[in-house]
Amino acid sequence: MPSVVAPSAERRAARYARRPSQAVAERMARALRHRLLLLDRPSPNTFLVLGATSNVYTVTLSTSPSCSCPDPRAPCKHILFVLVRALDLALTDPRLWQRALLTTEVADLLARATSSAAPLAGPKTRTRFEATRVAQGHGDGVVRGRGGLCPVCFEGMDDEGEVVVCGRCRNGLHRECWGEWKRRGGRRRLRCVVCRGVWREERESGGYVNLGEEVEEEENWGGERGIEELYPETWGWIRRWQERDA
Ligand SMILES: [Zn+2]
Ligand SMILES: [Zn+2]
Ligand SMILES: [Zn+2]
Structure with a gap:
């Protein structure tokens, strides 16, 4: 009798996190609050992100998402920015706070078109x-x-x-x-x-x-508005997580 062999389950390269840690929740807040702009998406898994200091960072999505910024933690705020603002992931999507993703999870991200709501750098920049x-x-x-x-x-x-x-x-x-x-x-x-x-x-x-x-002048990076004002729903959501962790 032929046996049905289930495809061997892929192992996540890092332990699955059920919810964002306080540190990740804070980085999510920063990813949304800080002045970050999408410069380009030269390939489906590569995103060039312009930071508030006018440095350009490269975010690469794979089963271990990475960023060229000095922050060694994954996901850094640039990766979070790409997931939430460029790819429109819901703030409750558990992929946001994983250090490693499964192949199927990455495939879904790469198949997504860049969000029409993504904050893009201006033409001069x-x-x-x-x-x-x-x-x-x-x-x-x-x-x-x-x-x-x-x-x-x-x-x-x-x-x-x-x-x-x-x-x-x-x-x-x-x-x-x-x-x-x-x-x-x-x-x-x-x-x-x-x-x-x-x-x-x-x-x-x-x-x-x-x-x-x-660039800072062109992009009108003046004072920072608070996340409460810019994304009130997000703020409420992050606060709830923080309160739960406290
Ligand atoms: Zn120069
Ligand atoms: Zn010369
Ligand atoms: Zn980064």
């Missing part, structure tokens, strides 16, 4: 982002100083010559070309060749595309 990453030939949202073409002379920056890197957009250029740009600018305020943000040389930190302070 998107254009600037394209220019910034194309200038260096990187599509992953992370721009490095070397390996591309210098935006001044269009010669390679691979081997010879000193390179300086913009602390805002992370684009590099030859130090020599930078000197020339500076000289021609005369007494005007020094700005980056690529992002046109006020020049600040890269220190050994970050590694993210930064779109500069003009």
Whole structure:
């Protein structure tokens, strides 16, 4: 008699969480309250998120969702932002507070269209982002100083010559070309060749595309409104969880 073999159940890479911990509930609140914008979704599982400091983070959805931000905890607020605001997951969907997902759970996420209600970066910001990453030939949202073409002379920056890197957009250029740009600018305020943000040389930190302070002006990132005001229903929901945990 042929036996019916059930497909072997997939094991979640992390223990299933029945409800969000206090820490996750707080990150969910931050994901909704902070100024985060969706810049692009270059593939079904890849989301480029513009943070309030104008850094660009890459969120990758898989059975272990990840983000390029410095927060080692999963899900970080960028992952939560993608799930709730870009993919319209209900705030009660248990996938929100799992550290690991099952293949079927991920498949459903990737099949979802980007929500028409997702907060998108404005056209100027998107254009600037394209220019910034194309200038260096990187599509992953992370721009490095070397390996591309210098935006001044269009010669390679691979081997010879000193390179300086913009602390805002992370684009590099030859130090020599930078000197020339500076000289021609005369007494005007020094700005980056690529992002046109006020020049600040890269220190050994970050590694993210930064779109500069003009983005903040464009996106009108002024004062922060509270989550109570922006998303009263969400706030009530998060508060209930917090009270239950307390
Ligand atoms: Zn993140
Ligand atoms: Zn050059
Ligand atoms: Zn720059």
